[in-house]
Amino acid sequence: MNRLLDRNDNLSIIIAGIFAIITGVGVARFAFTSLIPSMLENYLDITFAGILASLNFAGYLTGSILSVFIKDINQKVMLFRFGLVLAVLTTFVLAFSTNETYWIIARIIAGFAGAMGLVVGSAIVMTKLQIESKTKAMGIHFSGIGFSILTTDLLNRYILSSGGTWQDAWMYLAIFGAILSVYSIYILSFDKMVKQNVVKHKFDTSIFTIFVVLLIMAYFTEGVGFVVQGTFLPDIINNLPGLAGYGNLTWTLVGLAGIPSCIIWMRLAHKYGSVNIIIIALLIQMVGILIPTFTTNIYMNFLSGIFYGGTFVGLVALFMNLGGQLAKHNPVVLMGALTTSYGIGQVIAPLYSVYLIEKFGNYDYALYLTALIVFGGVLLLLIAKKFEIEKI
Known part of the structure; x- marks a missing residue:
């Protein structure tokens, strides 16, 4: 247990990175795909669903480009934390509102949050890992994308099969993401400011x-x-x-x-x-x-x-x-x-x-x-x- 709470342990770092991907990419992006059939029944039409998907990717593109040009690891940590919080908050918006404007804004911001969770989070994981073969470790880290699809889909299916609505699913997804984010934010940080010579x-x-x-x-x-x-x-x-x-x-x-x-x-x-x-x-x-x-x-x-x-x-x-x-x-x-x-x-x-x-x-x-x-x-x-x- 102590190992899982050690910020400098490779196992905890990889787990925290996967949790960040599940929140940033699974909750803030792929859960939308999983819930589309249910949402098409009584809220979305296929055109609006496509527009929301496009806007989500536009937000992700913006965040990805921004992250490429930020070199200071301390700034990346702050953006990473901000991104995970945004991923959770924008998911709550989908749970408690059907206002189309709010959804458009939420999906754009969720896309940006996804980039912070995946792109920036991966950079932090890469920096923190204390291991010779980081390539293999990062391969395990990126398996989190598959886990992000699997876990959010299983949660959605459980909620819907238990009589819940797609809005209930969004609410539980937000709570799920919030729980995972607490661990990711704690582990993927540094005990003190990191000095870098860029x-x-x-x-x-x-x-x-x-x-x-x-x-x-x-x-x-x-x-x-x-x-x-x-x-x-x-x-x-x-x-x-x-x-x-x-x-x-x-x-x-x-x-x-x-x-x-x-x-x-x-x-x-x-x-x-x-x-x-x-x-x-x-x-x-x-x-x-x-x-x-x-x-x-x-x-x-x-x-x-x-x-x-x-x-x-x-x-x-x-x-x-x-x-x-x-x-x-x-x-x-x-x-x-x-x-x-x-x-x-x-x-x-x-x-x-x-x-x-x-x-x-x-x-x-x-x-x-x-x-x-x-x-x-x-x-x-x-x-x-x-x-x-x-x-x-």
Whole structure:
């Protein structure tokens, strides 16, 4: 027990980091996806749901870019704490209000809070860990994204199956997030102000080679590929003939598949090269996106969820790790470019999706377009391989 309360123990640091991801990403983001089918019944329409998702990602993009440019770890700790508090407060707003303006503001702020919990929280975890192989430890840390989907979905399903409403679910999610945040805020802090010598490097445009530009463009396509299922998957499954009610179970499988994915993909990249493995992961994700468009078989659609959960977390880690290797002395600029590209994809995808859903009355065309864009990422990387200097 003493070990779990030790701010400098590696185990407590990793647990606190995972708890922060569950609050910032699970409660403030992915719980929305889990509750969409229930909210569509008596509050949301699909267009407003898509707009809220887009605004949430816009908030996340803003927070992510901000975090990239803040170097002082003490400032990061303050932003991290602020973000977790915002994640909880904005969730309470959804529990006690149906005012559309309040929801819009709350989802934007929740997106910003998610970036503080994941991006800034990860930086603090990385700084605090006292271990030689931080890469493996961070792989465990990022399994928190899978846990964030799984835990919030199981909580939502329990509340709804017990006769509660989606508003009740938001209330319990906020309480759940508040409890986890207390531990994360306590552990992921420092006993005293940390003195840092921040080394400044001149901006070097030479890092933006053809290979890097193509990589940034490919990461945009993954931003698109991540969002559509990440926003609508339970409702996509529920709307297939004979599969009503199976949407949330599919979403549970997404969380389960996401837990080990980062570790597995990173090991494969180390062995076979990052670009090769990113291409494979994108192709698997593309197949998963298309499955609901050509079959109503329950097991195939479960596989769609597994393919999604098993790729999106790993792809973020793969792209960012590769970017870190390429950045050399300019990590801020390149990470900022990658994050912005991915974030723009996240913001755009829900908007074209709701347009196509409203126009055609189903999800098929949104999924077709999304899969095509992801395949575009594969083509970009195949071209990029011609400009790749060495196996990365």
